Amino acid sequence: MPNSKPLGAAIVAGVAFYALAYLAQFWSGDLKPSPLWLATASTPALALLAPRTWRWFIVAGGVIGDILASLILVDETLRSMLGPVAGNTAEAIVVIVLVERLLTKTRSVRRTRESLLILAVVVLASSVGGLIAIISTESVIIGERFESWWRWTLGDSVGELHLVSLALSLRAPNLLPEHRFKEAEIVASLVTLVALGVASFALDSPLTYLVVPTVLWFAIRFGPRMAAPVAFLTAILTTTASGQGLGPFVDFGSDAVFQVQAFNIAVGMSALVGGAHSVRAWNDQQRLRAVISSLPDIAVIANTDGEIVNRWAPSGQDRWAAELAGAIGGSLPSPIDGQPDPVEVTVVSTNDGEVFERRVARVDDERELVLFRDVTVERKALRELGLKREAVEDLRLAEQLRLGRTLHDSPVQLLSAALLQLEAESRSGDESVRVEKAKQQVGQAVAELRQLLSDLIPPAVEDGLVAASLQHVARQLLDPGVVVEVNKHDDVDDVQAARTLFQVGREAVANAALHAQPTRVEIAVARSYDGFALRILDDGVGLVSENGRSGVGVELMRERVESMDGTFTIENRDTGGVEVTAKIKCLYH
8 A cells, every 4th residue: 555644745735835825815915925925935844844755745735735826816827827836836846955955964054154045045946936937927017027026036035934944943952941930931032022013013113123133032042943933923923914004114105015024034034043053052062061971070160259150970970060069169370471271180079988080270261160080999999009019118118127237237247347457457557458458348348338228228218308318319429519409398208109209319310420420410309189209300411322222220210110100201301411200199198
């Protein structure tokens, strides 16, 4: 059994054409626009809403409705109606093809450019249809053809603009405000629009065109689904009132129809442009929501006073969004000219023990973007890892202490006693070359053992005084003329981090003393939001890499830092010398 739905659509198109032709005659009254100015637009409007396979059935139904309306309502003869029917059909086909081509991907108007193109399409289609109709109709006097064509084009453009916009608005999303008073707001807006229209028409006042910005605001506020019907109803009421001799347009006499249709076009374009703007804003917001929901962050837009403007939360984290949104904090410091805006990074906790990393960045002079990332699992893992490392480090430290005590209590004491005896024999005059050589060797052994003890038990490092300990080491290893400066000396209250930074810094200072020939060495130990950072600068000869490979000492420094999930860099400075940087995370504190 053949599908009856396309045939049903054709019947609907024919009935709609005839019904609108009849109503348009009633609405137009003495205004006398083009006879079928509204009915012609019903065919492309229905075709744009229906499936593509039904469109030619709808066009055929529109042709049948056009023939019936021409014979019964317009009182055309069979011969004289062929031209207008051909023009109306061509007009519908042009609108269907061009609008569908224009909106292939979006299927709704969402840009001002598309709104203007829709207007251009309906004007083009109406002018083509009118031209075909006027040329094909022999009964139209040659001198009146231009006026008839112009009246046809303007009238059909109004009908096409409003009905096509009405059809396209059904494709648009529902953009009603999301607050509990939205119904009251819509009613108040409609009452204002009606009151303004009634006042302007009843009093013959020049306030009529104030309806246009009101419709534009209505479209921006409530979207095309609300604006297109309001604009269409406004056009119908304006045409009806003017056809009954009411309102300011009747004073234009024979030009009244042109004034009315120009007003109707202005109203229709206001709804179309405003609706496009609201749809585009909605699409942008949906894309932003999609991006936010794909990120592991809760995002909050706040003004500089800490008041929330908007917020988004990925799925599963909605319950934290409200609580975290209150943890906005103070405003950011002002940016420095020529430098990027500052980014404030802190860690906040919820009442249930969840931990979030908070990043605040300036959007503009009045707004800030705050991102909250859940770091609960990461902190827990780092805490467990840190505890394991501390246990290993404690064992290693205990072994170092035992070895240090052993070296100090036995070999160092014996060697020191032997050195004293050799010096005593040297003073007694019984000195020989062999005794002198033995004295030098024992002295060197004692010095090396003392240095080993210093390496095993770094002075003051256990108390977090890493910078001071490195300064002490630098003055021992570097020549007396080298300037050693400590730029920043934050205490490192994490024992494991303090040991690692000291060992890395000591190796860097030793390398500078052995290879760089510096005149100045700078040491800085600073606390960051998630750990500690060490930086050592010298003004020596810089790095000289052999075959692109790093030395053993550099690799040891890198391994020590990376074993703490940190980052290590060593590079030549632009002004000469070397910069060593080590950053260690300590989020588990």
